[in-house]
Each structure stands twice: as C-alpha cells, then as structure tokens.
Amino acid sequence: MTSLALEICGITKAFGNNVAVDGVGFSLQQGEIHALLGENGAGKSTLMNLIYGLYQPDSGEIRIDGKPVVMDSPNTAIARGIGMVHQHFMLVPSLSVAENIALSSGRGKFRFRRKDAEQHVFELSARYGLSIPPRAKVWQLSVGLQQRVEILKALSAAARILILDEPTAALSSPEIAELFDILRRLRDDGHSIIFISHKLKEVMALSDRITVLRRGRNVVTTRVDETSPADLARQMVGHELPLIERPPQVAGDVRLEICSLTVVGHHDQVAVDGCSFDARAGEIVGIAGVDGNGQIELVEAIVGLRKAERGSIRFNKAEITNLPPSKSRQLGYGYIPEDRQTAGLILNFTIAENLILNVHRLKRYQKGFQLDRKRIDADADALIRDYDVRTTNRGALAKSLSGGNQQKVVIARELSQAPELLLAVNPTRGLDIGATDYVHQRLLEQRRHGHAVLLISTELDEVLGLSDRIFVMYQGKLTEATPFREDLSKIGLLMAGGESVNR
Ligand SMILES: Nc1ncnc2c1ncn2[C@@H]1O[C@H](COP(=O)(O)OP(=O)(O)O)[C@@H](O)[C@H]1O
Ligand SMILES: [Mg+2]
Structure with a gap:
C-alpha cells in the first residue's frame, strides 16, 4: 500500500x-527514492525550484496529499514538509552546526539555548547516522559533512520530502557511499526523496524509480528494475549513442617526443620521474592513472608552465623544453586544460572573445592596429553552430554557459586551428553523456585527420576506448599498458602501483 507524497501535474515554466x-508530470510516493535524471539544461533544477517555491509556474499544479498547493515561497514549501539541499550550500561558515540549525529553524528566535540546540542536533544526527559533531564550526567540516548539515537542517524543519540537487557532484566516492546509506535510512523511515543526477551508475544504484527529463519534458518514469543503463542513456539524449569506433590506422611522423623527463612538483618532490614516450601523427596516446600521480605536472612541463629539471621535450622535432608559455603556445598545438573555468576560459569575457583567446595575434583578425570585429563575430557564429554550443548569442558571457557548453567553447577554439598535436587533460570531466560523446567524437576526428592526440584522463573507460597506445602513470613513472587493454585487473593493479614498474 503506497500513498502519494507529491504530485506534479503538467507544470510549465518559461524564461523569456x-x-x-514543459508540461512535466510525475508523482512521488511516500517512502521512495525517486531519481530525476537528465542532461545539463534538461530542466531539473528549474523543476525543483518550482516545487520549492523559488519560481512560480506559468501553468500546472502541485499537489500534496492530493490537495493543490500554491508554492508561493520556500517558507510555504517548508511548512508543507519539503526540504531542499542545494548544489551550493547555504550555511554560515563561522557558526557551529547547532547554531546553523537553530538559525534556520527559527528555534533561536527568542533565546538560543545552546545545550538544547546541541542535544537536538546530536539526536537527529544519531538517528540517521549522519555523524555530525554539533559544536564544530561549519568551516571546519568537509564538503561531505557540510552537505549533511544541510540535510539535518531540512529534517530539523520536519521535512518529509527531501530534494537533493546533484548532491554527489562535489563528493569523493567513499562520501557518496555514505550519503547513499543515509538516504536509504531516511527512505526506510518513511521519507520521500527526489535525487537529481546525470550519472547513470548512481541513479541505478540508489533509486526505486527514475524519471527522465529531456529538454524540459519528461520522457518516461520507470522502476529501476525495469530499465537498464543503455535504455536510460537513450532516453536522456534522445537517440542511440554511437559506439566508439577506432578503425585501424597507421601512425605517421613523431609529433611529440618526451625523453627522460623529470619535473619537480609542489613541495619539491619529484612529480614526473624520468618519463619517455612519443605521440605520432594519426594516433591517440592515452595516459591513465589516479589523480595526483604527476599527470598535471607532465602537461604543465610540456606547455611551459613548469620547469623541466632534466630531459627534453620536442614538438615536430624542435626542442621546446622550458620555452616560456607565451612562446610555447605560438607553436600551434591545441590544449584542452584540466580546469576549463580558470585555465580554459575567461568567464567574464563573451563567447566570441573566448573563441579567439589564443589566436588573437593571428593576421586574420587584424585590421590596421585594431581587431577585425566583423570577422571575429562571423567566425564565432560559425564555431557556435559547428560545435553546437547551446547559447542565445555570441555576445553572452562565458560564465552564463553550462559546464558542457563551456567545454565546447574551449574545444571549438583549440580544434578550429586544426592543430597537429592536441593535449587533452580530463576533457570530459563533469560532462553529461551527450557532451562526453561529443568530445570523444572530436578526438577521434583529430586522429582521422592525421593529427596526434595526447589524452590524459582519470576515466579508464575513456582511455581504453579511445587510445591506440596506453600508458599508466603511477607516482611519476609511466608503464606501457597497451598489451593489457583487455585485462582490467592488470591495468587496475598498475594504477594502484601494485606492479613493478619498468621504464
Ligand atoms: N533563472 C534563469 N533564467 C533564465 N534561464 C534559466 C534560468 N534558470 C534556468 N534557465 C534555463 O532553463 C533551462 C533548464 O535549466 P536547469 O533547470 O538549470 O537545467 P538542469 O538543472 O537540468 O541542468 C536551461 O536552458 C537554462 O539555461
Ligand atoms: Mg541543475
């Protein structure tokens, strides 16, 4: 016997x-974990903000216990037993956990009784296994614990329905497992949970039912045991994903050659320890490995951001070791950096400006002593179209784009120069399935066009699927793993350092 906690009927909300x-409907049962799955921009957060009273719908209805409710503000939503854990926490860092909870629940309105507040936090925390120290200052807590304080805040306001918007985005994998345990405990206690994610694995592991949103519409609601990751992926993106196809191809000239390279990282420890490898025309060379094993220092040395202590780096046979970054970038290789928000883009510049960031010295855009605006704009429009950057116009600021679309801008800029060598560091980190597939297809296209790609990624599937030759990096050393492409346990062992490493 299940009862409905919340019904969404034909809700529509437009911005301009x-x-x-767009006419979304679904229902949330009492005591279920219901995932809302969809790509970036599918409308998940907007729908939740409507339920939480932050936005008003243009049409449609929200019902609680069968009765229509106008959610005119978050206070109304909270009074109706709805709690929201936002992507960005809303806590006061300098206050203790108990103080934050008291503040939010209005318990402190008249007189703040520290002992009572701390006892209250202690009890709630213990009941759901949250393990939060009531007296700790919020700034002292890890991201995972701060998130639990947000959950506690909602529970303290007597929420029966909890909305978590992409709660796993900032968590490590042990923290994710703990969060899932907490959510299951809450469900078993009769709470209803809306869990928002664009990650199939998580959704399959945690949910009872799943609703897929695509471009503002709900495509399907299904029980988890009646669907599969492949079905969900298709429903999310609206078509079959093409398989990664890497037809055999003969590698040509050496584009990048690294010889006995040693690089020192932060804290003066050796980050890259005598590495040698090359990348040739028409091949993708993949470097797998857990974060922090020298991958970043390796790339920084190649692009001139970090000094090479020993060894050499050659690009198209020319020595580029310790060339300053400004000179190095003029050599014409492409670079998709790990952190697109700080290294790849200038967020307060427009999309058009970002598209010419590294090519602005090119003759093409010079008109006398000025930049040729018309030409920049025309090229920007073409790139926005070709690379499917979802935006209203080229004059929008880069920071207004979703993560996936920011990444498309970086890729469009770097690939539009048809670079003979592309350095790509975690190029799909944080992207949804559709955008990830898009990036993969572009990397393969580089290969098809006879260019070299160095792919450094912590996503093992990505490295295995795309690369012609595979290396594993562990504590600054590289081991070639191409022969073990089919042997995941062997590669896993190399990544964990459980195998003697020969250079
Ligand atoms: N406050 C807003 N003003 C204008 N457009 C918005 C606003 N919030 C979201 N959008 C747009 O609504 C669409 C859905 O966004 P969102 O709900 O954030 O998607 P999701 O959470 O699934 O990634 C996107 O096209 C986004 O640009
Ligand atoms: Mg969102």
Whole structure:
C-alpha cells in the first residue's frame, strides 16, 4: 500500500522564450527514492525550484496529499514538509552546526539555548547516522559533512520530502557511499526523496524509480528494475549513442617526443620521474592513472608552465623544453586544460572573445592596429553552430554557459586551428553523456585527420576506448599498458602501483 507524497501535474515554466520545463508530470510516493535524471539544461533544477517555491509556474499544479498547493515561497514549501539541499550550500561558515540549525529553524528566535540546540542536533544526527559533531564550526567540516548539515537542517524543519540537487557532484566516492546509506535510512523511515543526477551508475544504484527529463519534458518514469543503463542513456539524449569506433590506422611522423623527463612538483618532490614516450601523427596516446600521480605536472612541463629539471621535450622535432608559455603556445598545438573555468576560459569575457583567446595575434583578425570585429563575430557564429554550443548569442558571457557548453567553447577554439598535436587533460570531466560523446567524437576526428592526440584522463573507460597506445602513470613513472587493454585487473593493479614498474 503506497500513498502519494507529491504530485506534479503538467507544470510549465518559461524564461523569456526558453521553455525550461514543459508540461512535466510525475508523482512521488511516500517512502521512495525517486531519481530525476537528465542532461545539463534538461530542466531539473528549474523543476525543483518550482516545487520549492523559488519560481512560480506559468501553468500546472502541485499537489500534496492530493490537495493543490500554491508554492508561493520556500517558507510555504517548508511548512508543507519539503526540504531542499542545494548544489551550493547555504550555511554560515563561522557558526557551529547547532547554531546553523537553530538559525534556520527559527528555534533561536527568542533565546538560543545552546545545550538544547546541541542535544537536538546530536539526536537527529544519531538517528540517521549522519555523524555530525554539533559544536564544530561549519568551516571546519568537509564538503561531505557540510552537505549533511544541510540535510539535518531540512529534517530539523520536519521535512518529509527531501530534494537533493546533484548532491554527489562535489563528493569523493567513499562520501557518496555514505550519503547513499543515509538516504536509504531516511527512505526506510518513511521519507520521500527526489535525487537529481546525470550519472547513470548512481541513479541505478540508489533509486526505486527514475524519471527522465529531456529538454524540459519528461520522457518516461520507470522502476529501476525495469530499465537498464543503455535504455536510460537513450532516453536522456534522445537517440542511440554511437559506439566508439577506432578503425585501424597507421601512425605517421613523431609529433611529440618526451625523453627522460623529470619535473619537480609542489613541495619539491619529484612529480614526473624520468618519463619517455612519443605521440605520432594519426594516433591517440592515452595516459591513465589516479589523480595526483604527476599527470598535471607532465602537461604543465610540456606547455611551459613548469620547469623541466632534466630531459627534453620536442614538438615536430624542435626542442621546446622550458620555452616560456607565451612562446610555447605560438607553436600551434591545441590544449584542452584540466580546469576549463580558470585555465580554459575567461568567464567574464563573451563567447566570441573566448573563441579567439589564443589566436588573437593571428593576421586574420587584424585590421590596421585594431581587431577585425566583423570577422571575429562571423567566425564565432560559425564555431557556435559547428560545435553546437547551446547559447542565445555570441555576445553572452562565458560564465552564463553550462559546464558542457563551456567545454565546447574551449574545444571549438583549440580544434578550429586544426592543430597537429592536441593535449587533452580530463576533457570530459563533469560532462553529461551527450557532451562526453561529443568530445570523444572530436578526438577521434583529430586522429582521422592525421593529427596526434595526447589524452590524459582519470576515466579508464575513456582511455581504453579511445587510445591506440596506453600508458599508466603511477607516482611519476609511466608503464606501457597497451598489451593489457583487455585485462582490467592488470591495468587496475598498475594504477594502484601494485606492479613493478619498468621504464
Ligand atoms: N533563472 C534563469 N533564467 C533564465 N534561464 C534559466 C534560468 N534558470 C534556468 N534557465 C534555463 O532553463 C533551462 C533548464 O535549466 P536547469 O533547470 O538549470 O537545467 P538542469 O538543472 O537540468 O541542468 C536551461 O536552458 C537554462 O539555461
Ligand atoms: Mg541543475
């Protein structure tokens, strides 16, 4: 016997002429974990903000216990037993956990009784296995614990329905496992949970039912045991994903050659320890490994951001070791850096400006002593179209784009120069399935066009699927793993350092 906690009936919400949520309906049962799955921009957060009273719908209805409710503010939503854990926490860092909870629940309105507040936090925390120290200052807590304080805040306000918007985005994998345990405990206690994610594995592991949103519409609601990751992926992106196809191809000239390279990282420890490898025309060379094993220092040395202590780096046979970054970038290789928000883009510049960041010295855009605006704009429009950057116009600021679309801008800029060598560091980190597939296809296209790609990624599937030759990096050393491509346990062992490493 299940009862409905919440019903969403034909809700629509537009921003200008962008219909973010388009006639969505689904129901949340009491005591279920219901995942809302969809790509970036599918309308998930907007839908939750409607339920939480932060936005008003243009049409449609929200019902609680069968009765229509107008969610005119978060206070109304909270009074109706709805709690929200936002992507960005809303805590006061300098206050203790108990103080934050008291503040939010209005318990402190008249007189703040520290002992009572701390006892209250202690009891709630113990009941759901949250393990939060009531007296700790919020700034002292890890991201995972701060998130639990947000959950506690909602529970303290007597929430029966909990909304978590991409709660795993900032968590490590042990923290994710702990969060899932907490959510299951809450469910078993009769709470209803809306869990938002674009990660299939998580959704399959945690949810009872799943609703897929695509471009503002709900595509399907299904029980987890009646679907599969492949079905969900298709429903999310709206078509079959092409398989990674890497037809055999003969590698040509050496584009990048690294010889006995040693690089020192932060804290003066050796980060890259005598590495040698090359990348040739028409091949993708993949470097797998857990974060922090020298991958970043390796790339920084190649692009001139970090000094090479020993060894040499050659690009198209020319020595480029310890060339300053400004000179190095003029050599014409492409670079997709790990952190697109700080290294790849200038967020307060427009999309058009970002698209010419490294090529602005090119003759093409010079008109006398000035930049040729018309030409920059025309090229920007073409790139936005070709690379499917979802934006209203080229004059929008880079920071207004979703993560996936920011990445497309970086890729469009770097690939539009048809570089003979592309350095790509975690190029799909944080992207949804559709955008990830898009990036993969572009890397393969580089290969097809006879260019070299150095792919450094912590996603093992990505490295295995795309690379012609595979290396594993562990504590600054490289081991070639191409022969073990089919042997995941062997590669896993190399990544964990459980195998003697020969250079
Ligand atoms: N406050 C807003 N103003 C204008 N457009 C918005 C606003 N919030 C979201 N959108 C747009 O609505 C669509 C859905 O966004 P969102 O709900 O954030 O998606 P998701 O959470 O699934 O990634 C996107 O096209 C986004 O640009
Ligand atoms: Mg969102």
